[in-house]
Amino acid sequence: MTDIKIPNVGESVSEVTIASWMKKAGDSVKKDEAIVELETDKASQEIVSPEDGVLEEILVAEGDVAEIGKVIAKLGSGSGKTSSKETKDANKGDAETKSQTEEPSSDEAADAGSALDIDVPNVGESVSEVTIASWMKQVGDTVEKDEPIVELETDKAAQELVAPRSGIIVEHLVAEGDTAKVGQTIARLGESNSAPAKGKPDAPSKGDEGGAVGGTPSVNKDSGSSDAVAMPSAARILKESGIDAADVEGTGKDGRITKADALKAKDNPPVKKSSSDKSDSAPKTPSAPRELGAREERVRMSRLRQTIARRLKDAQNTAAMLTTYNEADMSHIMAMRSDYKELFLKKHGIKLGFMSFFVKACVQALKDVPSVNAEIDGTDIIYKNYYDISIAVGTDKGLVVPVLRDCDELSLGGIEKGIGKLGEKARDGQLSMDDMSGGTFTISNGGVYGSLMSSPILNPPQSGILGMHKIEKRPVVVDDQIVIRPMMYLALSYDHRIVDGKEAVTFLVRVKECLEDPERLLLDL
Known part of the structure; x- marks a missing residue:
């Protein structure tokens, strides 16, 4: 008997609602077949069967609440209520499959x-x-x-x-x-003494002709080479670059050509062995044009990049996006960082950056202007009474937006530590779905790349995003005197369907006040 338990469905989620049972007691289920739908305050999720069997008992009824880790059903072995027709169809399918498959060796x-x-x-x-x-x-x-x-x-x-x-x-x-x-x-x-399956080489991915997958030698029909073994990703790069795998020296196991080898060959095309071998017999043509290599490169978009493109375009098509701008004098924050950087590092084990001040300033502004922390759901507006701030992070694979939870309860040190951990996970590709779901407002720092001003795009379904930019010394008027101050342009993009212009400007002014007078954050003003 196997217990079906409520899994960990997300950070800060302690219980779920049984939305619907997709199988009844006594029903037979297959491995990975959905048996129940769970619902939280943020989303719904299906639980699948860990193995074939029969759903012997349902312990929590539809509509009831269950805590994380609670047993909600029991799965036993057996055939269950599978109809004779289903059994006949299954047997027929198995027979057809078997007849179409080559009989394996002993x-x-x-x-x-x-x-x-x-x-x-x-x-x-x-x-x-x-x-x-x-x-x-x-x-x-x-x-x-x-x-x-x-x-x-x-x-x-x-x-x-x-x-x-x-x-x-x-x-x-x-x-x-x-x-x-x-x-x-x-x-x-x-097992350790097992041999690789015979007669079953990896199926090449689309566009991999001429490459080898899983150790199967590649054969270049044009050059006749058959001894160069290229990894799938390497084979794609070589094919798109017009480079013969036989001309590339592999550094992988057993001389396999790795992706790094292919990229190196793409940047520094090797001398063709085939042409050098024929140099003695073929007549030389000094006036022949020099090979320029591929002028274009076609690379399939990663799933992450496809999703980024789709979501950003959906944001433009769905929301009534508008951007308002302001600027902040960063003198006080820069002075505070200079005065306390050593003490802060000694106590918290991390450097004091600008982002923690911006997170705190945004939380303060979100409390004053709740509509910026809300979202539209159909004809309803959902106001969030918590402050989970999404922090945009650029990685080699694209933009990701992990979420820092309950920022209103964190100190500056806690915020810096949290951002540091999320950034490290993003760079290592270890972010989970929980890390990137449920944010209420986003901060994007284009200033780290030198951006002086930009209009950030909303992160749906959120209604606001703050753009930080490069700090640059500029002449400003203070008390009727022209002085040089470190200034930063701020940009707030917002959904005009839910946030009015007055509220957007008020929000941005509140952020500016908190940055220019950080004591406000300590006094909750």
């Missing part, structure tokens, strides 16, 4: 019996499929328990999948660049 059968399926895990709410970004272990490679074997990419983040036990990769079922459903088997892990 060695393969032995390997299959001892092999462990590597399935795509549930990587987050509302995520139904992932892209195989890169295989970190190839067919035939030995792996240790908890060693990364493949990098998965969703529309929000990248995640490494580790080996559940020690063994040997005997088969890849999904090639790099292809997509796989949650729960789908993408590889098989055999």
Whole structure:
């Protein structure tokens, strides 16, 4: 008997509501088949069956509340209420599948019996499929328990999948660049003495002709080379760059050409071996034009980049976006940072930056102007009484926006530590779905890249985003005197459907006041 428990569905979520049972007691279920839908105050999520069996007992009824970790059902073994028609159809499908599949050899059968399926895990709410970004272990490679074997990419983040036990990769079922459903088997892990599956080379991803996947030698039909083994991602780069794999020296295991090798060859094209071999017999043509290489490069967008593009365009199409501007004198904050930077570092173990002041200033302004911390849901307005600030972070793979929770309860030190941890996870590709969901307001710092002024785009379904910019010394008038001050332009983009112009200007002025007079933050003014 297997207990079906409420999983951890997100930070700060302690209980869920049973929205609907998709299976009844006595029903048979398959592995990874949805059995119940859970609902929180932020989103809904399905729980799938961990194995084949029968739903023996339902312990929590629809509409009732259950705490995280509570057992809500019991799954037993058996056939359940599967109809004779379903059984007949299933048997028919199995027979057809078997007839269309080549009979495995005795060695393969032995390997299959001892092999462990590597399935795509549930990587987050509302995520139904992932892209195989890169295989970190190839067919035939030995792996240790908890060693990364493949990098998965969703529309929000990248995640490494580790080996559940020690063994040997005997088969890849999904090639790099292809997509796989949650729960789908993408590889098989055999025992230490297992051999790679015979007659089952990895299926090449689209556009990989001429490359090799999973250790299968690539054959370049034009040059006749057959001894260059290129990884899938490397094969794509070489093909798009018009470089023969035989001309590239691989640094990977057994001389395989890695992605790094391909990128290096792309930047510094190697001398063609085929042309040098024929130089003695072929007549030389001094006036022949010099090869310029590829003038264009076509690369498929990552799922993360596709989602960024779609969400930003949706924001423009849906919201009535408008931007208001102001500027802030950063003198006082810069002086405070200079005076207390050593004490702050000694106590909190992290440097005092500008972002913590901006987070605190925005929280203060959000309390004064609640509409900027609200969102539109159909014909309703949802006002948020909490302050989860999204911090835009640029990474090599694109823009991600992790969320710092309950910023109104954090000190400057707590904010700096939280931002530091989120930034580190973003750079390492370790952000989870929970890390990037549920924000109420966003701060984007284009100033770190030198931006003097910009109009940030909303992060749906939020109604406001603050743009920070470069601090630059400029002449300003103070007490009828022209003085030089470190100034920063501030930009607030907002959804005019819910935030009026007066409220937007009031919000930005409040942020300006808190930055120019940081004591306001201490006195809650």
